Amino acid sequence: MNVYIFLLLIVVVVIDVLEASSDDITKQHYEKSVLKNHKDITRIKEKLGQWKNSVVTKLTSSETNHQKRTARHLTSKRNSVGNQPITLTELNKDLLDVLYQVDMFLTEKQWDDFLSKTNGKNRRKRQASSSSFRLWAMPIPYYIDTTTVDAHTKDLIEQGVAFWQNYTCLRFTELTAPSSPCVQFIKDNGCYSYIGYNRIIQDLSIGVGCEHFGIITHEINHALGVFHEQSRYDRDSYITIDFTNIQPASINNFNEETNTTTTNHNVPYDYGSVMHYGEADFAINPSIPNIYAKEAYQQNTMGQRFKPNFNDLLLINTHYSCLENSGSGTLPLFFTIEYPISETLD
Numbered sequence: 079m080n081v082y083i084f085l086l087l088i089v090v091v092v093i094d095v096l097e098a099s100s101d102d103i104t105k106q107h108y109e110k111s112v113l114k115n116h117k118d119i120t121r122i123k124e125k126l127g128q129w130k131n132s133v134v135t136k137l138t139s140s141e142t143n144h145q146k147r148t149a150r151h152l153t154s155k156r157n158s159v160g161n162q163p164i165t166l167t168e169l170n171k172d173l174l175d176v177l178y179q180v181d182m183f184l185t186e187k188q189w190d191d192f193l194s195k196t197n198g199k200n201r202r203k204r205q206a207s208s209s210s211f212r213l214w215a216m217p218i219p220y221y222i223d224t225t226t227v228d229a230h231t232k233d234l235i236e237q238g239v240a241f242w243q244n245y246t247c248l249r250f251t252e253l254t255a256p257s258s259p260c261v262q263f264i265k266d267n268g269c270y271s272y273i274g275y276n277r278i279i280q281d282l283s284i285g286v287g288c289e290h291f292g293i294i295t296h297e298i299n300h301a302l303g304v305f306h307e308q309s310r311y312d313r314d315s316y317i318t319i320d321f322t323n324i325q326p327a328s329i330n331n332f333n334e335e336t337n338t339t340t341t342n343h344n345v346p347y348d349y350g351s352v353m354h355y356g357e358a359d360f361a362i363n364p365s366i367p368n369i370y371a372k373e374a375y376q377q378n379t380m381g382q383r384f385k386p387n388f389n390d391l392l393l394i395n396t397h398y399s400c401l402e403n404s405g406s407g408t409l410p411l412f413f414t415i416e417y418p419i420s421e422t423l424d
């Protein structure tokens with residue numbers, strides 16, 4: 079055999095092997111996730127796919143898409159907030175075809191609600207306390223699966239739970255074994271949570287790379303029923319999204335909720351919410367933003383993952399009626415606590 083042809087064959091074989099192993103690594107990553115074994119996972123993937131198609135059409139044809147960028151970008155301070163070297167987007171990159179907006183796992187019923195809303199059918203008012211999005215009764219039972227969660231992560235989870243308990247009227251109780259309903263903390267691949275109370279043992283994953291107080295409190299907030307800040311129905315008054323700098327396959331992650339499906343409880347929009355995307359998540363060119371704060375000086379505060387800030391706490395305290403009940407003497411007056419809000423903005 080001609081030596082050149084032989085060498086060419088060797089090169090082709092090596093490239094095939096490398097490509098196959100790369101695919102396998104991605105597949106193995108996904109295959110390792112317990113989400114893969116969820117009983118409804120096939121239907122959930124199908125529903126996410128249907129929803130994605132409809133929402134992308136809506137988003138890319140919306141007026142927002144044609145808005146001029148009004149905010150100047152303060153590049154010198156980019157990523158100065160959060161001290162978080164890796165984003166949820168990167169940590170969950172292999173789970174995006176089963177998760178809603180990066181890190182939320184919706185039940186099949188919740189997907190049906192979304193689809194009926196998107197398709198304009200069954201437009202019932204869905205506050206978080208009704209329909210498939212419900213509030214927890216107190217105390218909220220949780221279980222930490224120490225067969226997967228290491229001691230350091232367990233400690234951080236307990237700190238996260240304690241934080242929500244200390245600054246709200248929410249009460250939690252730790253279980254010694256998983257029992258329905260409860261939030262079950264696990265260490266799966268990636269960081270994700272169910273949204274709200276679902277009457278089941280609902281996994282909340284703190285995977286490798288997710289072991290940060292800010293991410294843990296973020297995921298717990300999803301379990302309490304809170305969506306991402308930049309998906310609020312009033313977001314267009316506060317941010318401009320540059321859809322031309324979003325990877326086309328990820329545009330669905332920039333959808334917004336509606337005021338018939340969610341409530342903001344009159345809590346102000348907060349660029350520094352622990353629930354806000356970073357300025358360049360899913361960017362085609364990550365060196366420039368795809369979310370511009372209309373108040374330019376707020377550009378640096380988006381995407382912080384230190385901890386929930388004052389308005390994150392206010393939303394939960396309002397959503398769970400902590401303020402109405404605070405006169406009973408049995409619940410903490412969260413607003414008397416001097417909360418170090420400035421720490422989230424440094």
Ligand SMILES: [Zn+2]
Nearest residue numbers: 181182296300
């Ligand atoms: Zn999230």
